[in-house]
Amino acid sequence: MDTKKHLHGLNQAQKEAVLHTEGPLLIIAGAGAGKTKTITHRIAHLIERGIPGSSILAVTFTNKAAGEMQGRVRALLGNRGGFPLVATFHSLGVRLLREFHKEAGVERGFSIWDRDDSLRAVKQELKRLETEEWTPRQILGDISREKGGGRSLREYRELAGTRREQAVALVWERYEQVLTAESGLDFDDLIIRTLSLLKNSPKVLTLLQNRWHYITVDEYQDTSAAQYELIKLLSGERANLCVVGDLDQCIYTWRQAEIENLLSFERVFPNAKVVRLEQNYRSTRTILAAANAVIEKNRNRIPKTLFTEGETGDPITVHAALDERYEAWFVAEQASAACPHMRSPSSTERTRSRAFSKRRSSTPGCRTAY
Numbered sequence: 001m002d003t004k005k006h007l008h009g010l011n012q013a014q015k016e017a018v019l020h021t022e023g024p025l026l027i028i029a030g031a032g033a034g035k036t037k038t039i040t041h042r043i044a045h046l047i048e049r050g051i052p053g054s055s056i057l058a059v060t061f062t063n064k065a066a067g068e069m070q071g072r073v074r075a076l077l078g079n080r081g082g083f084p085l086v087a088t089f090h091s092l093g094v095r096l097l098r099e100f101h102k103e104a105g106v107e108r109g110f111s112i113w114d115r116d117d118s119l120r121a122v123k124q125e126l127k128r129l130e131t132e133e134w135t136p137r138q139i140l141g142d143i144s145r146e147k148g149g150g151r152s153l154r155e156y157r158e159l160a161g162t163r164r165e166q167a168v169a170l171v172w173e174r175y176e177q178v179l180t181a182e183s184g185l186d187f188d189d190l191i192i193r194t195l196s197l198l199k200n201s202p203k204v205l206t207l208l209q210n211r212w213h214y215i216t217v218d219e220y221q222d223t224s225a226a227q228y229e230l231i232k233l234l235s236g237e238r239a240n241l242c243v244v245g246d247l248d249q250c251i252y253t254w255r256q257a258e259i260e261n262l263l264s265f266e267r268v269f270p271n272a273k274v275v276r277l278e279q280n281y282r283s284t285r286t287i288l289a290a291a292n293a294v295i296e297k298n299r300n301r302i303p304k305t306l307f308t309e310g311e312t313g314d315p316i317t318v319h320a321a322l323d324e325r326y327e328a329w330f331v332a333e334q335a336s337a338a339c340p341h342m343r344s345p346s347s348t349e350r351t352r353s354r355a356f357s358k359r360r361s362s363t364p365g366c367r368t369a370y
Contacts, residue, residue: 006041006048006076010034017242017275018042021049021214024269025242026262030306031291032282035244039216040069042242043084044076046214053077055211056084059092059231060218066091069218085212089227093190096197100204104197107183115140118186121178125171134164142168143175147188148224150195191226198233209236220245220265222257232268239269247301259300280306284313 007015014034017027018041029035039058047053060066070086077083087095094112101108113121122143123136142164146156153176157169179185185193198205215235217223220243223231235241245262266272280288288306295301321327 006045011279013275013277014038018045020273021046024239024272026265026272026274027244028302028304029244029246029277030304032280033277034281040072043073053082053084055213057212058084058086058216059089061088090187090190093194096194100197103201103204104193111184113184113186121175122171125174139168139171143172144188147192148226150226195226195230208234213238214240216242218244221247221259221262223261225258228261248295276304278304278306280308284311286313290316
């Protein structure tokens with residue numbers, strides 16, 4: 001067996017990550033540093049070593065990312081079969097709740113509510129309370145935040161002190177009653193109910209820990225407290241857990257992402273190997289120098305410095321725009337000029353953009369670097 005088959009085309013740091021197969025692994029992956037390539041080659045390498053694909057679980061955040069990862073793994077393995085499970089957190093929750101619906105206390109054919117469904121239900125409950133002090137979006141946001149943080153309705157109700165918190169608790173209770181009556185689960189339930197399943201059913205937890213011996217989590221910096229606990233439980237004592245992330249690319253703090261999950265990884269897993277992917281394959285040296293200068297000022301980050309062996313590139317210029325709309329016009333014009341095959345802005349669009357540019361001289365604006 002050629003165990004080095006999937007090392008071809010990788011740089012030294014990527015090879016280190018691929019070859020570390022046992023025990024916890026933290027991959028700090030800078031933007032454009034070949035993160036997905038590293039993950040997929042590592043999974044393929046595990047299977048080439050004789051690990052059954054059914055023993056491998058890879059989790060990410062979007063269907064697009066999961067599809068791309070799965071496609072790349074299949075391309076690397078060819079027709080040999082035995083592919084791993086590649087899923088989003090939510091699709092993994094759906095799969096487990098349907099498989100173990102009795103233990104989870106849900107209907108096997110439960111419906112999945114999207115945000116519009118949830119907003120309609122919350123709006124109806126606010127009408128019953130005859131209050132317009134808060135919008136359905138605000139109240140649902142509070143409920144979602146608490147669910148994402150792993151707090152139950154009972155725990156929240158006990159601590160509710162302000163009028164808004166008491167209103168949230170009341171709406172939340174009625175909202176859950178409606179979900180139950182309609183055999184529905186919202187997106188937050190797909191995570192929190194799965195976590196509850198693992199906590200309350202040692203039999204199911206043991207079965208899943210024996211099913212998946214190797215777990216990979218992409219975009220780890222965007223995991224919530226509930227998602228973190230879910231993955232930690234699944235990894236069990238083997239702790240063959242590979243997490244990939246970059247605090248500099250955290251974009252979901254508004255959706256309960258806990259950057260501490262990444263910052264504390266080495267404390268939680270003291271024997272973890274850390275690999276930094278710092279070679280960028282996407283940007284010029286000029287762009288990386290500017291990005292490094294800005295990012296290094298961030299607090300609560302794991303240090304890394306992106307570099308490239310590519311060209312220096314054009315110098316960075318700054319354009320002032322009043323708001324994001326006219327910023328977009330400017331970017332579109334620049335892209336059109338750089339790429340002739342793109343549709344050029346119409347004469348009307350150009351006139352509007354130029355007219356605005358004249359007005360902006362007397363108005364404070366944002367700055368766009370490109």
